[in-house]
Amino acid sequence: MPKQKLDTLSDGGVHQGIVLGITPYEYLTLDDLLTKTAEVEAPFLLILDSLEDPHNFGSILRTADASGVSGVIIPKHRSVGITPVVTKASTGAVEYVPIARVTNLAQSIKQLKEAGYWVFGTDMEGTDYRQWKVSGPIALIIGNEGKGMSAGLKKDVDEMLTVPMTGHVQSLNAGVAAGLLMYEVFRKRSEL
Template identity: 90%
Template sequence: MKDKRKRKPQKAVVVPEENNNEEKNFVFGHHATVEALQAGRGNKLFLQEDARGEKIEQLKGLAQTQAVPVKWVPKQKLDTLSDHGVHQGMLLAITPYEYLTLDGLLEQTTAEAPFLLILDSLEDPHNFGSILRTADASGVNGVIIPKHRSVGITPVVTKASTGAVEYVPIARVTNLSQAIKQLKDAGYWVFGTDMEGTDYRQWKVDGPIALIIGNEGRGMSAGLKKDVDEMLTIPMTGHVQSLNAGVAAGLLMFEVLRKRSGS
């Protein structure tokens, strides 16, 4: 592993979401709406006109605190805005999500032994949201995604993450291979996932590390496999020799937490 080079301090730059379509600027469901309001990203809160209860009162209070206007609308309106998602009678119009640059992510990652996750062209928003939720729970310091041919932060991702999207820093990059080179130059060991490799239970997780999770169907791209320091595998005994990307990512994230906590 290369010695960690001194990095010139840089401003933590954010990259605004380019596609500002209205449909991508909503979150819905209780947890996602609460977290977005508390993060100061709310523009207008839509509540179902006949909705009542403690959760509704909580949202009204948060909206008032954040000076976010509240509009009572029919359920049909919420169904349309959420694309018939499970909105629970609440939906929040938000400012577009702001991604970090890789420089910005590295600058704000101050952990002694940071752990980053690289998602190689993940396409399923539910998988992405689930991974973000697990990343927050297991202490991952940041997530890196490609700018093209990959799911970004959408209402479905936000809801599936139960608000974790507001806590896990996400960098979006143009080229994952270049990003991996930059991570190596910064002193990171980069690990990939495949059917063949080192048993993940033997994984050495000391120091700065980055883990690549491949596409749901194709796995890791061939180009990235040449860039990693070591491939990891999860031994299986069943008839189906593959795991859902979110499940595999969760198992590996908690393995790092387990090893680093000494349990």
């Protein structure tokens, strides 16, 4: 095809000479995700609380696949979903990491707890992540890029985790924080 046609089909995005038409992404329900991870000895789920940046989401999916995360939960509203940018940034991980899309994160956390999960949040105040007990089924909440975790979810967690920092900037990019914490679980579980 002529380059102009590819430019039009990709809506002006960088296509590198290839455009593929696909069906819309089919999200799992939380029940489907719990069923899918039931065979995993100690499932590790990520809960993304209103993440907005598709590059962060794609990066998190890529790291989730690399570090053995069992699945990801995202809210249906006020959050980035699976888009072409997310798919590209994930370098294909979107095809391997199960993703559930839910209407209410607070109700989903309650359901996870009923299923035996320990739920951890991320904040500037909390337990040093290096002291994190990662055995058994766990879920980790990564907050919004600008606002962090929503106040409503903070009261539902079993423990808050923090990444100690000594610099002048007192926050990390959501994708970087998520990657650090995912690999902490991977490291600790690999030592067992």
